Amino acid sequence: MPRYEEVARDLRERIESGEYQAGGKLPRYEELTRAFGVGRGVISEAIAVLEREGLVRPVKRRGIVVLERLGRRRIRRGQLVMRDPQRGYVFPAASHPGEPWEVHGRPVRDYVPTPDRVAELLNTPPGTPTLRRRRITSPAGEPPFQLVDTWLSAEAVRDAPQVGEITTGPGGYLDRLEEAGHGPISWIEFTRTRMPSREESAALEISPEMPILETAIVGTSAQTSNVLEVTIRAIPADRVELVTELRRGDGASWPTERIQS
Template sequence: MTGPKTPKWRQLANEVRRQIEDGLYPQGAVLPQLKPAAEEAGVSYETMRAAYKALESEGLVRSVKRTGFVVLEAPGRRRVTRGTTITRDPARGYVFPAASRPDEPWETHGRPFRALVSAPPVVADHLGIPAGTKTLRRRRVTSPAGEPPFQLVDTWISPDAVEDAPQTAEPSTGPGGYLDRLEEAGHGPMSWTETIRVRAPEREEAQLLTISPVMPILETTIVGTSARTQRPIEVTVRVIPGDRVELVSELQRARSARWPVTPVKQKQ
């Protein structure tokens, strides 16, 4: 809604948003360059830039070097019911709470990446190794078939675990994936903990997900612990653009919240 006290940059952002929604600027189109757009609107360059940056923060456009602000495809938002149950599929192995739907085909964008790279401090802390230790990272960018990149997934496997299960470092980890190979190597049955947070993307993450660098991302970190050593041996970090997903949880009543309410007896 635009009112008399609405800042000019916000009024301009609202107008350009309407033009995008009406199809004047379709997916892939480049918005008018800042200087001529500002002159036509009778505002300063910085005011026009603030309007475009507001649209960028909403995920509607993306600033591309030497091109300008490009209109992005409007992604569908997915409702993800977050449970705490890990299931198993005969073909895929373990299935964690995620955004996929039963029998929905997904595809990989680009080529999956695997290499020994320096473990960042957070991952190193989880694995109990010095920061910078060369650690196996398996990276892939995936989405439902036909959709733009939906998530970037990095799996880090501790050096000791790779030594126990060398196939985890191979291009194909076989039926059930790397988790089955780790458990077969003596670490099963593994257990997992999950942490969820919202943060700003790193530059490389924004590029791989083709999102604005100011678009918040949802990050989930799952840490797998060995039953044999009782130490974490793998860390999987999944990042999803903030405009692509919303989390849903079904709330349960405790006994103290049961209905009908039990009357409180008054002391005589």
């Protein structure tokens, strides 16, 4: 076992035993190099391993902070979009029925250059100033769980100007788009894992070494067949797992038909 993995294992065991508690800090680099008899590079690699596992996070001017371990939440990724009389459309999410969630900070809306991935899905040139609606949410009392960015096309803003306001009214921005003549909107969802941007890791309060699960929902107008909105949801990978129910096709019914030799 490489020396950095031995160091990581030792520190991991100490964290899990409670010697280093959530909210506290690991010893400084200088102390760790002396304690383990290794160079700073070995300690840096060991800390990077613990960062990827979601156990610690180096914080400027604070040190190596031990993070609270949060259980994974299961998301059933069905194909059904529901409708709530108060909230409007409801997509498959990590929340449980009746569970209170909270918003971290203030939701914002601003015009920012379109990232490459969003530009690809929105069919617009990269870097184009585009309206972005951002919110950071989590179950009540927990650290930030997900960063949600909704990007709206110029066509969407032109036809439904209210989507650019902080408060979009009952049913949210999707209702405003459909009322403007784009309904019924259809959606397709893309899922992938990737490393977070510096901005995302700061907003989610995670290490840049922690991968994130990204879901991208793309909404298309029934009137023009153009993409109106792209919603990117970023969730730390150590906090969620996807669950999909597998169903038998007609050719896989039970009992199976066996070929007689």
